[in-house]
Amino acid sequence: MPGTFEGKIAVVTGGASGLGESIAKKVAAEGATVVIADVSGRQDELAKEIGGTAVGYKLDVADEEAINAFETWLRDRYGHIDTLFNNAGVNGVMALSHEYPMDSFDKVMSVNARGAFMVQRMGLRLMLDEGGSIVNTASIGGLFATPTASAYITSKGAVVMMTKTAALEYARKGIRVNAVAPGIIRTPWLDGLDEDLIETLAQQVPQGRVGTSDEAADVALFLASDHATHVTGQVMLVDGGRSAG
Ligand SMILES: NC(=O)c1ccc[n+]([C@@H]2O[C@H](COP(=O)([O-])OP(=O)(O)OC[C@H]3O[C@@H](n4cnc5c(N)ncnc54)[C@H](O)[C@@H]3O)[C@@H](O)[C@H]2O)c1
Numbered sequence: 001m002p003g004t005f006e007g008k009i010a011v012v013t014g015g016a017s018g019l020g021e022s023i024a025k026k027v028a029a030e031g032a033t034v035v036i037a038d039v040s041g042r043q044d045e046l047a048k049e050i051g052g053t054a055v056g057y058k059l060d061v062a063d064e065e066a067i068n069a070f071e072t073w074l075r076d077r078y079g080h081i082d083t084l085f086n087n088a089g090v091n092g093v094m095a096l097s098h099e100y101p102m103d104s105f106d107k108v109m110s111v112n113a114r115g116a117f118m119v120q121r122m123g124l125r126l127m128l129d130e131g132g133s134i135v136n137t138a139s140i141g142g143l144f145a146t147p148t149a150s151a152y153i154t155s156k157g158a159v160v161m162m163t164k165t166a167a168l169e170y171a172r173k174g175i176r177v178n179a180v181a182p183g184i185i186r187t188p189w190l191d192g193l194d195e196d197l198i199e200t201l202a203q204q205v206p207q208g209r210v211g212t213s214d215e216a217a218d219v220a221l222f223l224a225s226d227h228a229t230h231v232t233g234q235v236m237l238v239d240g241g242r243s244a245g
Contacts, residue, residue: 004225006031009081014088016042018187022217061088061115071122083224084123087137092151105151112155131174133224138179167233176232178223183239185211206241
């Protein structure tokens with residue numbers, strides 16, 4: 001759908017790697033000015049690689065002051081934004097709930113839940129005058145639990161519900177809020193995992209394979225686009241059929 005985002009201002013958090021990188025490249029290819037916001041330091045290099053009007057911005061989504069400064073920067077530069085992919089996320093350690101370490105729980109919640117909420121709040125403020133579309137990155141884990149991942153699962157459950165709440169609040173203000181919920185997709189997120197474990201996980205997927213970041217990015221772009229103008233408050237799974245039964 002080249003040109004779907006022509007002239008739009010799009011922001012992608014966690015945009016320097018994996019799913020965010022795929023989203024940034026695709027939305028830029030479809031005509032958007034993309035702002036790649038990431039804590040990693042790779043955002044400027046990626047913006048250069050994408051070229052055109054793409055720009056990098058160093059942002060820690062867990063830092064409220066930094067988000068406020070980012071909001072001011074976006075407003076001064078563009079006046080508003082049209083599209084927000086609220087995608088930055090981290091994983092926690094694996095442990096049973098009764099012994100889950102609170103430092104890991106707090107870290108995951110500060111980025112995935114509190115951080116995502118603050119970024120969504122910023123996006124809403126920048127869309128109030130002209131409308132827009134937000135796509136939060138949830139996870140299959142926001143809908144179906146996995147043992148030993150309580151921090152991550154809890155944080156993505158929060159993303160699901162903040163998506164639905166905002167969708168209701170802004171439906172008559174021209175702002176749509178949806179979430180993309182990947183199952184397992186091949187990104188640097190999986191880098192530390194043993195290939196045998198990835199193959200075991202793949203066999204739990206009806207399609208017999210994990211997804212790609214491009215496959216999840218395509219769904220995120222669809223939700224953000226004018227092909228989904230009557231879609232809001234939805235959580236769209238991209239999981240090769242895993243949640244079907
Ligand atoms: N890979 C999967 O299987 C999978 C499955 C379900 C959901 N997700 C979700 O997809 C999103 C992207 O993950 P990915 O797989 O592309 O992983 P990734 O590690 O490749 O990318 C995550 C990006 O977020 C950035 N980031 C982390 N903390 C940040 C912070 N505090 N502020 C700003 N940026 C920060 C990282 O620097 C990185 O560029 C995450 O929200 C993740 O929870 C991934």
